Each structure stands twice: as structure tokens, then as C-alpha cells.
Amino acid sequence: MTSSSIRFLMCSPDHYDVDYVINPWMEGNIHKSSRDRAAEQWQGLFQILKERAVVDLVKPERGVPDMVFTANAGLVLGDDVVLSRFYHKERQGEEPFFKQWFLEQGYTVHELPKDLPFEGAGDALLDREGRWLWAGYGFRSELDSHPYLAKWLDIEVLSLRLMDDRFYHLDTCFCPLTGGYLLYYPPAFDSYSNRLIEMRVPEAKRIAVSEADAVKFACNAVNVNHTVILNKATDDLKHRLAAAGFEVVETPLTEFLKAGGAAKCLTLRVTEPVRAEVHASAAIESRVVRMEGHLLDAGLINQALDLVVEGGGSFQVLNFNLGEQRQSTSSAEVKVTAPSHDVMETIVSQLIDLGAVARPQEVCDTNLETVTLAGVAPDDFYVTTIYPTEVRVKCEWVKVRNQRMDAAIVVHDTPTGITAECKLLRDLQVGEQVIVGIEGIRTIRKTESREHRNTQEFSFMGAGVSSERRVELVVEQIAWELRQIRDRGGKVVVTAGPVVIHTGGGEHLAKLIRDGYVQALLGGNAIAVHDIEQSMMGTSLGVDMKRGVSVRGGHRHHLKVINTIRRCGTIADAVHQGVLTNGIFYECVQHHVPFSLAGSIRDDGPLPDTQMDLLKAQADYSRLIQGADLILMLSSMLHSIGVGNMTPAGVKMVCVDINPAVVTKLSDRGSVESVGVVTDVGLFLSLMVQQLEKLTSPYHLAQMV
Structure with a gap:
């Protein structure tokens, strides 16, 4: 795109200050930012951008010092904008001012539910070729917001989970560049997200930065054609970017680093091209699971919600019925969202170990596949645990016999009724029906076993390696x-x-x-x-x-x-x-x-x-x-x-x-x-x-x- 067709939105730092702490960078920096120096540094970035693009300004407002970080105003694609829903109340006051600006410019404004956090282009970055949208979650934006982005903007959404609270927004550690290149800090993401990145971006175009560059917010950069504008970069990174055909322009933004932002945070690109052949797609999957028992006193509900988050998903508690007396049980229905089917299967299999189950009215039968080779289970067969298990067959719960760990579950339809049993892989016979997937399975445990359940994950090995003398x-x-x-x-x-x-x-x-x-x-x-x-x-x-x-x-x-x-x-x-x-x-x-x-x-x-x-x-x-x-x-x-x-x-x-x-x-x-x-x-x-x-x-x- 020509410089005259590229536009950015910025907000002068008239009222900028570090007034509160909502990220690790703000710790120890309350009211320690120099407003004069901040204005000088902002002006430096503004002039650099004006030489390469058109810069629009939104009026700064009192009481919202972080309004200067316009990347969080919303996400723009073509004539559509998804307005931000800020996670922290300290920033929620910015929302009406940005909404007014977008409406005045003629954008179609889409608003998420009030209780669904999403922080705009800070957590959603378009591939510079316009092929898909990278969307972050984990700290400020919820995974459940991503299907809305796919629907409203009619684009494929790729969900990336952030793991390091220093890099709380996607744009602090991830910057798509012209030509399909990517500037990013891999340790900021979980293994699933890194695999997804590697699948979409060829190795030759992945520019992974060191921690030294990451903490200077080198990835929080503004890309205008083949120019990369950033706070600071090591010589090594500058050489690597130059080798990829990019000009690096450094401009000090240290006053804004005190609030956890740099070049990209201070700008919002409002002229994002729409590719007619690209359409909505999202691999995100949601399921509702039900839990019953002594959920609070046994800590089961906390364990379950932790499993969801640690497994790479998000949750929404749809309802919770608390037992009225000590001996009474509680029940909860939780909506679980995951970035892909595989991640969902892993999360739900862990929840099954805690006794969770899909709503009975939603699952009438488990998924069965036939053994075609003796001693070999079908792909994705359910691997049993030590806990008593029941499976859903013809809308009835059937207790699994011969319960043991690391077996498959075989279902038989006999003249006397449906039976299910654990069988080792080597004992499987051709023609037997084996449960695959995780639908219609629940584990049954007594109250006392729940109360004394070890909170550590079931695993074989957890100890580290001892240090040794020289050999x-x-x-x-x-x-x-x-x-x-x-x-x-x-x-x-x-x-x-x-x-x-x-x-x-x-x-x-x-x-x-x-x-x-x-x-x-x-x-x-x-x-x-x-x-x-x-x-x-x-x-x-x-x-x-x-x-x-x-x-x-x-x-x-x-x-x-x-x-x-x-x-x-x-x-x-x-x-x-x-x-x-x-x-x-x-x-x-x-x-x-x-x-x-x-x-x-x-x-x-x-x-x-x-x-x-x-x-x-x-x-x-x-x-x-x-x-x-x-x-x-x-x-x-x-x-x-x-x-x-x-x-x-x-x-x-x-x-x-x-x-x-x-x-x-x-x-x-x-x-x-x-x-x-x-x-x-x-x-x-x-x-x-x-x-x-x-x-x-x-x-x-x-x-x-």
C-alpha cells in the first residue's frame, strides 16, 4: 500500500501517567513517568509515522491516562470495527470515547457482551497479507471473544495462548510483518500456540527474538511496508531484519515502557485491507459439562476451573447450585471453550477424571468404532483410569466391568442387555466395539475419595534430575x-x-x-x-x-x-x-x-x-x-x-x-x-x-x- 493509503490512529499523551498497576511493568512506576519526556517521545514516533503514513488523532480525555495506547481502542478491518471490552475497570472509561470516534468516522461498530473481555488490536493482529487474524488470549482477552471476531469480520481466526504475564497483550511479543514475515518471542506462548505459528509461518520467515529484545518491546513494533518502527533492538536483531529486507527505525519510548507499552501500543492501524476470497473460520470449540458432589469443600470446582485454564481453554460458569447443608452436594454447569478440537479433548478428558460429564440430555450414546486388527484399538480410543467408570449407551448409564488403568472400553450388545468392560490392547478381538473420544463417559467416586484426593495431576514422574559430580x-x-x-x-x-x-x-x-x-x-x-x-x-x-x-x-x-x-x-x-x-x-x-x-x-x-x-x-x-x-x-x-x-x-x-x-x-x-x-x-x-x-x-x- 502507498503511504497515503495507510492511516493510523494516535492520541497525544496530554493526560498520560502511571496511575495504577494492571501489569508487571507498572510495578514501582506509579507517578514516575515524566510527562514532558513522554510528550517528546510520543512526538518523535508521531513524526516518524507522518513521514510514512497518514495519522489521525483522537482527543485525549481526563481520567483515562492509558487512552494514549490507541491499539486497544478496537480491531479494525475494512469498514468494520470490533470495539474493545477492557478487562480492568481502570480502562473501561475509554470505551465510549473510542466508540464515538469510530461512529463519527463512519465505521460499523460491533460491541461484545459487557462481561466478555477483548482488548482490540492489542490482542488481535492481522496477518500483513490479510490471510487470517492472529488472536491472543490468556490475560486480557477471553477465548470466547474469538468466534465473534470471525463472524463479524468474516475472517479466519487463529487463537494463541499467552503464558508470560510480562507479555500480557499479543502485540507485546508478536508482530506480523510485510511479506508474510513474523517477529515474535516464542517463550511467551504455550506449546500448542507455537506449533500453530510454525504451521502457518515458514521457518525462513520466522524471526524469533531473544529475551533481551523482548523485554525492550522490540516486538511491539509498527510495520509500514518494509519499515519496522520500534523502541530499541539489539544489533543482532537489526541485522536479521535487514537481511529480510526491512529498514529498522528506532525511537525511544522508555516513558511508555513504564506502563507496559511501546510503538505498537501507541498506534492503531485503521486501514486494513479486506481480501474478498477470505472468509470466516474459527477452530474454537465449546462444550457444557456438569459436575456434582462436594464441589467446594473437596476443592473440585477449583481444580476443574484450573484444569481448563492450564490446559489452554477458558470457562464460563453457567449455573452453580450450592448444597444447603454440610452433607448436601452441589452441582455446577460450566461452559468450556478451547482453541481446537484436540485441546478440547485433552481438557475434557481431565475433567472426566474429576467426575465431570456432558449434560445427559446432550449425549445419548458414546462413540464406538470396530476393531479391525486383533490387538489394535481404533484411533482416539478412550484410555481408562483407575476410577470406576460408567458409559452412556442407548441413553442409559452402563457400569464398566473389570476396571483398570490404561485399557480400552469394549461395549457388547448381548441378549441380556448392554455390557461394557476394560480390555488390554493385546486382548482386543476383530469385530469388538471400542469407545473412542470422550463423549458419554463419567467416573464415579465416593465422597471421601474426593475429599482426600491429591491435588496433583495424575502422572508417572514429577521429580527433577539430581546434580552430579564430574565424571x-x-x-x-x-x-x-x-x-x-x-x-x-x-x-x-x-x-x-x-x-x-x-x-x-x-x-x-x-x-x-x-x-x-x-x-x-x-x-x-x-x-x-x-x-x-x-x-x-x-x-x-x-x-x-x-x-x-x-x-x-x-x-x-x-x-x-x-x-x-x-x-x-x-x-x-x-x-x-x-x-x-x-x-x-x-x-x-x-x-x-x-x-x-x-x-x-x-x-x-x-x-x-x-x-x-x-x-x-x-x-x-x-x-x-x-x-x-x-x-x-x-x-x-x-x-x-x-x-x-x-x-x-x-x-x-x-x-x-x-x-x-x-x-x-x-x-x-x-x-x-x-x-x-x-x-x-x-x-x-x-x-x-x-x-x-x-x-x-x-x-x-x-x-x-
Whole structure:
């Protein structure tokens, strides 16, 4: 667009001051902003914009000091404007003044319900190509406002959840640029939002800023064609923007940073082009769930609402009937809104664990799908918990028999009536009807179990990794031995437990296999399941391996992975079919490294490669151990002890475990070739890979010659 066709709305800072605290930036800055300096800085931005566009002014009003931040006046697209509904009462006084201005300019003004917060272009930013609208939620704007935006502006809305209260508005950490580029700060968003951003914006056009730039509000920028106007940017960011074809214009706005705003906050673009071929679309989904019981004294209602928000959704309590006496139960109906179907499924599955259920009159039947391959459930099958469960069939609640965790629910229509039972994946038969999704399912718990329910999320693993002493010296010795064995065509066998994955060692063990340092791998069902879980889903036992935090509903991931591999046939089949594309067992298949998985009574699934006949597993272990020069035992007490007991003297063994008792037990075998390393296995493998890379570096090889 030409400069004469681009218009911005600004408001002079005649009455600007930090009068209250409604964001972290205002803390400690009450009445500490210089009005003269603020006016000077605002004038600087105003002049820069006037050289590149047309700037309209709205009259500043007393009593609303933040009116200077016109980005929050509303959201404009074509001749339509969605007026802001401010979250904080301190800013609600601005609404009539902005409404009057828009009406005087001839805009069609759309107003949200009074109790539905939405803060304009501070939380809604158009893709500069006009293809869709990015809409933020989490602090100032509610997710429930997004369907209104899609309807009124006839545009696709992509919802992004803000996670860092320093970046309380979308425009504080996110700036679409001309040509489809994006300037943004990824840590300000949750993982779902970051995936959505990555799906829509190619990597070559994503310009992620550092925290140093983010806290200077570099993303709170005004983009006019190929010019980016901002408060301040590091040299690195300026170089990256220049490389993308943008001119960076810095103008100090430090007085406004004290209130949590900068260049973008001080402007509202009022000439946004409308693309005729773009139409309304929103992936947002809403459902109403009902809860009954001792909701207040057991803390269930608080847990439920927290689950919704922490899971990436929003809620509206439609009604709440409080029990009149101590023994009386309460009931509530809550409208849950989520940015996508997948997020909704995750949230509601967590609410089911708390006893929530969809309105009975809305769900008459669960969703059933037929088993087409023995031992393999349909996609999206419901994974059971330990709690007594009932399912909705033909408008009646049916109690599920044989209740257990990590199973599927099979429904039978028998001559004597409808039955439902838990069945393990391996026991599923072709033709059986399995419940999929989360509709028409509820868990039943006694009052006392609710009152004593642990408020922590159901998960397998929550502890961190212990810090360890230096192990570089022993790693150097072992690395040298591994290199010698590989170069002479020897054999190294690795026995590994799932702790390898949990501590972040999976990628390092995979590299050892890829580089030819491992000739056989022994383990149990768990290491394979969690290696594949990490490869396919980025989690291990439901813990996000990059962020180190439990993922809502992540405790079901391992069952989903097992089901996928069972559908493929074997781990090798999954690799050949392109389903499994990285990880320890991917490298084993690709490099023809044999592996053996010994099953146990605790295994879920199991994977089709897991040998559940213990005698056959022992024989397979013994076969792979034959001819070994060195056995590397990595944090698997039972498998390591078993391997140690079937390994002949003369084979060197290295036992790595955080538990000194395991190392001692292996050393007690009496083999002089045994080495015990008490340390974190992830740290050990990381140091091992680093040391082996040093041994193969050109400099090191030159020193050896």
C-alpha cells in the first residue's frame, strides 16, 4: 500500500501517567513517568509515522491516562470495527470515547457482551497479507471473544495462548510483518500456540527474538511496508531484519515502557485491507459439562476451573447450585471453550477424571468404532483410569466391568442387555466395539475419595534430575575403549532402562548406535515405548522433554504410541513405513543393530517386539551377549543384574546408575573388568558423545600421528 493509503490512529499523551498497576511493568512506576519526556517521545514516533503514513488523532480525555495506547481502542478491518471490552475497570472509561470516534468516522461498530473481555488490536493482529487474524488470549482477552471476531469480520481466526504475564497483550511479543514475515518471542506462548505459528509461518520467515529484545518491546513494533518502527533492538536483531529486507527505525519510548507499552501500543492501524476470497473460520470449540458432589469443600470446582485454564481453554460458569447443608452436594454447569478440537479433548478428558460429564440430555450414546486388527484399538480410543467408570449407551448409564488403568472400553450388545468392560490392547478381538473420544463417559467416586484426593495431576514422574559430580576422567577411559573396540571390529552390547530417555540421554545413545559403537541392545518394553514416545510425541512418561514439565493428559501418550506400533506390525515395520523417523530404535533398525526386549508383568501393551515368554527372552539375551567385548549397563537394575548373571568372565562391564547400590551389586560379581560409575545416565551419555567426537576430530588424529 502507498503511504497515503495507510492511516493510523494516535492520541497525544496530554493526560498520560502511571496511575495504577494492571501489569508487571507498572510495578514501582506509579507517578514516575515524566510527562514532558513522554510528550517528546510520543512526538518523535508521531513524526516518524507522518513521514510514512497518514495519522489521525483522537482527543485525549481526563481520567483515562492509558487512552494514549490507541491499539486497544478496537480491531479494525475494512469498514468494520470490533470495539474493545477492557478487562480492568481502570480502562473501561475509554470505551465510549473510542466508540464515538469510530461512529463519527463512519465505521460499523460491533460491541461484545459487557462481561466478555477483548482488548482490540492489542490482542488481535492481522496477518500483513490479510490471510487470517492472529488472536491472543490468556490475560486480557477471553477465548470466547474469538468466534465473534470471525463472524463479524468474516475472517479466519487463529487463537494463541499467552503464558508470560510480562507479555500480557499479543502485540507485546508478536508482530506480523510485510511479506508474510513474523517477529515474535516464542517463550511467551504455550506449546500448542507455537506449533500453530510454525504451521502457518515458514521457518525462513520466522524471526524469533531473544529475551533481551523482548523485554525492550522490540516486538511491539509498527510495520509500514518494509519499515519496522520500534523502541530499541539489539544489533543482532537489526541485522536479521535487514537481511529480510526491512529498514529498522528506532525511537525511544522508555516513558511508555513504564506502563507496559511501546510503538505498537501507541498506534492503531485503521486501514486494513479486506481480501474478498477470505472468509470466516474459527477452530474454537465449546462444550457444557456438569459436575456434582462436594464441589467446594473437596476443592473440585477449583481444580476443574484450573484444569481448563492450564490446559489452554477458558470457562464460563453457567449455573452453580450450592448444597444447603454440610452433607448436601452441589452441582455446577460450566461452559468450556478451547482453541481446537484436540485441546478440547485433552481438557475434557481431565475433567472426566474429576467426575465431570456432558449434560445427559446432550449425549445419548458414546462413540464406538470396530476393531479391525486383533490387538489394535481404533484411533482416539478412550484410555481408562483407575476410577470406576460408567458409559452412556442407548441413553442409559452402563457400569464398566473389570476396571483398570490404561485399557480400552469394549461395549457388547448381548441378549441380556448392554455390557461394557476394560480390555488390554493385546486382548482386543476383530469385530469388538471400542469407545473412542470422550463423549458419554463419567467416573464415579465416593465422597471421601474426593475429599482426600491429591491435588496433583495424575502422572508417572514429577521429580527433577539430581546434580552430579564430574565424571570426565572415567568417561575418557571408557570412550577410548569404545573407540578401540569399534575400530578392530569388536562387539559392544548395551543394556538400557527407560531412565536413559527420562534423563535426556536418548539422543546420545542413538548417536552411539548411528556411529557404529553399539552392536546389540538389550532392554525391556519400557525403554522402547518411551524412546518411541519421545520420537513421536516429544514426551517421555508424559513429560515434555524440552520444557521438563508434565503435559496435561500426557500419561496416556505411551498407550497411544504402543497402539500405533501394533498397527504397523513391528518397530521395524514402523520405520519402513515412515511412521518412526528418529530415536534409539529407529537407529537400530536403520543400522541393522539387533535388539531384544524382555517383557515383565508390569508392561503395558506390550509392543509387538517385546518377548513376554521369559525363558525365550533369557535365551535371546544370552545369544546377543555372545562374543561381546564390553557391556555398557545404563540405569536398568533388573536387566543389568540379569545380564551380569549370564555374562561369562572376561567381558568388560561398565555399570552406570544414579543408585550406588546397583553399581555395588554389579561390582560384587567379582569381575576385575567391571567399572562402576555413580552418576546421572543422561550426563554420562552426553559426556561420552563429546569425548568420542574429540577422539575423532582432525586435530586429535593429527596429534596421534
